[in-house]
Amino acid sequence: MEHVDAVVVGSGFGASVSAFRLAEAGRSVVVLERGRAYPPGSFARSPHEMARAFWEPKDELFGLFDIRSFRKIEGIVSAGLGGGSLIYANVLLRKDERWFVHDSPLPGGGYENWPIGRSDLDRHYDAVEAMMTPTPNPYPDLPKSKALRDAATSLGLEAFDPPLAISFGSRPGAPAQPKQVIEEPEYGNLHGATRLTCRLCGECDIGCNEGSKNTLDHNYLSAAKARGADIRTLADVFGITPLAGGGYEVRYTQYGTEPEQDGRRGRVEVRITCDQLFLGAGTFGSTTLLLRNRVSLPALGAALGSRFSGNGDLLTFSLAAHSTSDAGHDRLIDPAYGPVITTAIRKPDGVDEEGAGRGYYVQEAGFPEFANWLIETAQVTSSMKRAAAVVRQLISYRLGDRNESTISAEVAKLVGQGRLTSSSLPLLGMGRDTPDGRITLTDGELDVEWTTATSEEYFESMRSTMRDISDTLGGRFRDNPLWWTKRVITVHPLGGSPMGRHVHEGVVDSWNESFGHPDLFVVDGSAVPGPVGPNPSLTIAAMADRAVEHALERPRRKRRSATAAVEAEPAVQAPAAPVAGRGMEFTEKMRGFIALGQTEPMAGWRVGRQLTQRFMFRLTITAPDVERFVGTEDHTAVAEGYVDCDLLGGQLPVQRGWANLFVDTQHARTREMRYRLWFSDMSGTPLTMYGFKTVRDDPGFDIWTDTSTLYIRLMKGHVPPGENGGGDGNGEVIGAGMLRILPADFARQLTTFKGSGHGPLASIARFGTFFTKSVMDAYLPPAPEKPASSERQGAGR
Numbered sequence: 001m002e003h004v005d006a007v008v009v010g011s012g013f014g015a016s017v018s019a020f021r022l023a024e025a026g027r028s029v030v031v032l033e034r035g036r037a038y039p040p041g042s043f044a045r046s047p048h049e050m051a052r053a054f055w056e057p058k059d060e061l062f063g064l065f066d067i068r069s070f071r072k073i074e075g076i077v078s079a080g081l082g083g084g085s086l087i088y089a090n091v092l093l094r095k096d097e098r099w100f101v102h103d104s105p106l107p108g109g110g111y112e113n114w115p116i117g118r119s120d121l122d123r124h125y126d127a128v129e130a131m132m133t134p135t136p137n138p139y140p141d142l143p144k145s146k147a148l149r150d151a152a153t154s155l156g157l158e159a160f161d162p163p164l165a166i167s168f169g170s171r172p173g174a175p176a177q178p179k180q181v182i183e184e185p186e187y188g189n190l191h192g193a194t195r196l197t198c199r200l201c202g203e204c205d206i207g208c209n210e211g212s213k214n215t216l217d218h219n220y221l222s223a224a225k226a227r228g229a230d231i232r233t234l235a236d237v238f239g240i241t242p243l244a245g246g247g248y249e250v251r252y253t254q255y256g257t258e259p260e261q262d263g264r265r266g267r268v269e270v271r272i273t274c275d276q277l278f279l280g281a282g283t284f285g286s287t288t289l290l291l292r293n294r295v296s297l298p299a300l301g302a303a304l305g306s307r308f309s310g311n312g313d314l315l316t317f318s319l320a321a322h323s324t325s326d327a328g329h330d331r332l333i334d335p336a337y338g339p340v341i342t343t344a345i346r347k348p349d350g351v352d353e354e355g356a357g358r359g360y361y362v363q364e365a366g367f368p369e370f371a372n373w374l375i376e377t378a379q380v381t382s383s384m385k386r387a388a389a390v391v392r393q394l395i396s397y398r399l400g401d402r403n404e405s406t407i408s409a410e411v412a413k414l415v416g417q418g419r420l421t422s423s424s425l426p427l428l429g430m431g432r433d434t435p436d437g438r439i440t441l442t443d444g445e446l447d448v449e450w451t452t453a454t455s456e457e458y459f460e461s462m463r464s465t466m467r468d469i470s471d472t473l474g475g476r477f478r479d480n481p482l483w484w485t486k487r488v489i490t491v492h493p494l495g496g497s498p499m500g501r502h503v504h505e506g507v508v509d510s511w512n513e514s515f516g517h518p519d520l521f522v523v524d525g526s527a528v529p530g531p532v533g534p535n536p537s538l539t540i541a542a543m544a545d546r547a548v549e550h551a552l553e554r555p556r557r558k559r560r561s562a563t564a565a566v567e568a569e570p571a572v573q574a575p576a577a578p579v580a581g582r583g584m585e586f587t588e589k590m591r592g593f594i595a596l597g598q599t600e601p602m603a604g605w606r607v608g609r610q611l612t613q614r615f616m617f618r619l620t621i622t623a624p625d626v627e628r629f630v631g632t633e634d635h636t637a638v639a640e641g642y643v644d645c646d647l648l649g650g651q652l653p654v655q656r657g658w659a660n661l662f663v664d665t666q667h668a669r670t671r672e673m674r675y676r677l678w679f680s681d682m683s684g685t686p687l688t689m690y691g692f693k694t695v696r697d698d699p700g701f702d703i704w705t706d707t708s709t710l711y712i713r714l715m716k717g718h719v720p721p722g723e724n725g726g727g728d729g730n731g732e733v734i735g736a737g738m739l740r741i742l743p744a745d746f747a748r749q750l751t752t753f754k755g756s757g758h759g760p761l762a763s764i765a766r767f768g769t770f771f772t773k774s775v776m777d778a779y780l781p782p783a784p785e786k787p788a789s790s791e792r793q794g795a796g797r
Contacts, residue, residue: 004028004230007250007274009237009289012083013537014523014544015280016220017128021548022278023227030272031224032235032252034281035079036062037217038086039191043207055079060264062234062255064207068284070448073310073437074482074489077282081233082217084282084537087205088491089340089365089428090164090213092134093534094118094125094542098351099359099432101530106436107454112307112530115501115510116543124542124549131219132541134163137342138176139200143334144425147321148343148364151472157465162344162363162534165214166198182211187226189218202366204340235270239683240277240293242517246557248277251684276519276551279497280544283308283526287439287496288446290507290522292649292682295716295734298596299516303506307498308437308450309531310490312360314429314459315480316466321423322474330423331474335366341428347465349432349533358458360431361534362465367426427469429462430492435530439496444650444682452486459488492536497526512547519557523547582763583624587641587752589745590710591616594645594737601711604736615712615737617643617677617689620752621659626763630770635661639677643689649682658721662695662774670696671774675710678718688719688731691739695774708741 005027008019015031022029035055043064044053053063055078064086068075078087097118104112137145145161152159168176171183182195189195195211195218204213211218225231232254239251249271256266279286290297290304321331341363349359437450452459463479470477482489500506503515508527514520523544525536532539593608594615608615619641623629629637639657644650660674673693680686691712715731741749755763 001249001271001273003273004030005274006030006276006278007032007248007272008278008280009250010034010083010279010281010285010524011081011216011221011231012280012282012524013085013216013541014525014527015083015278016085016216016224017541017544018278018280018521018523018548019229019231020131020220020224020227021545021552023224023229025552027552029224029229030274031221031229031231032237032250033081033083033231033233034236034285035064035081036233036257037081037191038064038207039193040195040211041193041209043203043209045209057236057255060259062265066284068446068448070450072451072487073448074487075284075310075448075493076489076491077284077493081221081231082215083280084491085165085213085215085217086207088537089204089363089535090134090166091341091344091363091535092129092132092163092165092538093344093361095121095532095534095536095539096349096352096359099349099533101351104530106434108436110306110436110505112435113501113505114529115499115506116546121539121542121546124545125538127545128538128541129163131223132165132214133167133172134165134214135168135172136161136163137339138168139338139342142200142338142342143332144338144364144366145342147331147333147425147473148345148469151469152345154472155465155468157345157347159343159345161342164339164342166204166339167195167212167214168198170197179210185219185223187223190222190225190231191217198339200338201368202336202338202340203368206368234265237281237289238292239296239685240289240520241296241683241685243273247273247275247519249273250277275557276521278521278523278548279526280522280524282524283493283496284439284446286522286524286526288441290497291439291441293685294596295648295681295687295714296683296685297514297517297520298734299503299514300507301503301515303498303500303504305439305496307435307495307529308439308448309433309435309494309528310437310450310488311492311494311531311533311536312358312429312431312433312455312458312462313490313492314462314466314483314488315365316427316429316463316470316483317478317480318425318427318466318470318473318475319423319478320476321425321470332422333425333473334422335364335425336368336421338366340366344534345465345469346534347431347461357461358432358434358455359533360429360458360462360465362462362469363428363430365426365428424475425470425473427466429466430531430535431458431462431533432531433458435495437495441646441649443644444646452488492525492532494525494528494531494536497522498529499527500529511550512543513551519551521547521551582626582759582766583622583756584626584629584760584763584767585620585622585752585754585756586749587618587620588741588749589616589618590739590741591745592710592712592737592739594647594712594714594735596647596714596735598736599713599733601713601736601738605738608737613645613647613737615643615645615647615739617641617654617739619654619657619659619675619677621661623767626766630766634663637661639675643677643679648687652679652681654679656718660721662771670694673707673710675712676719676721685716686718688715688717689713690715690719690731708746710739712737712739 006022008031011033019031044050054061055066066077100114100117149159167182170180178199180197198212234255237252241249254268323329323331344363348356350356433455467477497507512521595604595607598604619639623637637659639659656678658676662671675691677689691710695706714735719731
C-alpha cells in the first residue's frame, strides 16, 4: 500500500496552505481534491455548460457548485482544485483584534471562545498576504464603489477599500491595465495556461476565465506541486482509520476523468496511508467526514458538529436608485462593472463600543455582465411595452407610405435603457452572528440545525444599515426572497469541528490538532470556533499556516507500522440447506437508541435517548428448513436486511446476520433470543451488532417486555458467534443501547409470515408450535410430576 508523510484532504484555503508548507519542508505530500481542475477559460458560461456545472456525483454531476439546502439556511460551496477560492469575491481581511472573544455566552448554553488571538496570527497573516499579493481596487471611480462611499459619508460611516486577491497589473506593483499577460512566478503555474489581468467583468463568483483572480491553484498549489506535492483531482475521500503504529489509512473514491460507454464515470476505491492527516475539505466536507468515521475515531468527543455559523451572511438589494444631483434621473451604479466587491463599511461590535451589539461589515456586491441581459429581459411588462411601441411605430411607417429604411433608433428602444440593472446595487453583509448551530447526519446525509432567531438583533441591525444605505442612494430597499421565511444563504459556512481549550469544548486544540487522535489536523473553516466577522478566507489560511508550522517544528513520531491491520473475515458455517424443502420467514422491525463509548445497554439507551441517537433495524428472519431449525439446540435462522443509524452514517445493509431464537441458557427456565449482524459504517469500517432478549418469568406480567426488548452492543470488526450463537465473542465493545418493537410494528410483523417449499402452511404452523411451546415453557409453571405406578396402586388400596 502507498505510504506518504502527509495526506491533505481538500484544496481550499487551509488545505492549500498546508500542502505548500509541508512540501516546502521536504515532506512527501498527496493532495486529494474531490473536484476537477479549472484552468483559465474552462468555467461554464453557456446554458448548456451551466447545466453540468453542479456537484452531485450520485447523479453524475461533477461540476463546480455544491449547493446545500437545510431547514433554516442555504449554503453554496465549491468542488474544484482551489476550493472556495474559485468562487469567492477575493476579499482578504484580517479578523478584528477584539473580535477574538473569550467566554462569550451563547443562548442555548456554552460559550464562544477563541483559544488564540490576533497576535498569534499576525505573522501568518503576513505570510499568506505575501503569497496571495492582495491589493485594494485601483479604480476608485467605479460607479458602484463611489455609490457606497457616498452613502457611507452621508450616514457618518467610514468606507474603505479592502485588499483584493486580483492581478490588476502584469506583476505585483505594476500599473493596473486590463487584459495584460500576467508574469508567472518562479514556481510556474500547474495549468500551463496564460493568465490575463482583470477586465472588470464582474465574473469573480462564477469562476474567472481570464485567470485574473489569484486563486489558490495559481499560487499555493502551483508552488506545492513545484516542490513535489502529488495533487490528485476527482479523489473523493470517505474513510479514515488510525493505524496501530501511528498515522492513518485514508480511503477515497477515484472518479474517472471521462464518462464510460454507459454515460457514467468509473469509480475505483483507493487506499493510502500517511503519518499525518490534514483535513481541509471545508466546513461541510470535513465535518461530514468526521461524523461518518466516528467509530474509527472515538476520541473526537461531543463537540463534533457544534458551533456552526454562517458568518452572519445576508444579501439584500437597493433597486432603481435616483440621482440626488439630477432630480428625476436614475443614478448610474453599474454593479456589473468591476470586481464583485471593491468597498466595505465596518460597524463596530460591543467589544469595541459598549452597547453596540454584534459587529458586521457591509460590502457592495456586483454580478456578471451577462446577468444584466437576464435581469432586463425578465422584466416582462416593460419589455412588452417597448416591443409594442416599436411595432406601432413600424406599422405607422408602412400605413403612412413613408420610406424609413434606417430603424436603428427603434431597435435601440426595443433593447431598452437597462435602467433597472444600471441603477441597482446588491448589498452583502457579514459579521458576528451567533455560532449556536449544529451539524449532524440525518438519513446518512448532512443536516444543519440553525436558526436566525438567536441572531435576530444582529440581522435587524444589519438590515437597518442596509436600508439606510439604500434610502441615501434613492433606491427601493428589498430583502432577498429567502428572508421572508427567515432563512439566509451563506457562502461562508464555519464551525462543526471547532477549536477549543479541551475535548469538551472543541474537536481540535489551539494548534488545530485533534484531541485524542495525534497527527490528525483540521485546517479549514470547520475548525473556526465562531464567526470571523469579515470575509473569513485570510483567517482560515493564517490559522492553517500557524498549525503546519507548529507541526513541522516538533520531533517526528517514530512510526511502528506503515500498514493498517487488515482484519480477515471470520470463517462461520452457514445454515445448512433444507432437506425437506419446507422453509419459513418473517420480517421484524425494532428501534431505539444507542450511544458510543458505552458498554452497558441500559446506560447506552439513556445517553442515546438524551442525544436522540436513534438505531433501527429491519430484518427478514429466514429458517430455510423449519424442522432443522426446531431440532437443533441453537435454533439458528438467517437475518437479512439493514440497520439505520445516523450516528454510523445512515442506512447500512446487513452483510451477514444470524438470529438464534429461544436458546437454552445455563439458568433454569431462561431462554434468550439472540441477534448478530455484520455490517460496515459509511467509512467501510466493519461492525457487529450483538443483541439479546431475555425470556424469563419474573414477577408481574412481563411476557411482552421480554419478547419485545432487545439489549444490544456494538463491536468493532465482524465478530463471529460464540457457543450456541451467544456472547459478545472477543469483540471490542464501542457502543451499547436498547431497541423495542412498537405495537404497530408488531402488528405488521404478524402479516409477514410466509412459508416456502412443500407445505408452506405446515411450515408456518410448525414454527408457531415451536414459538408457543417455548413461551409456555418459560412463563407457565411446570406441570406436577405424575406419581409412579406403584405409588398410585398403594394410594388406591
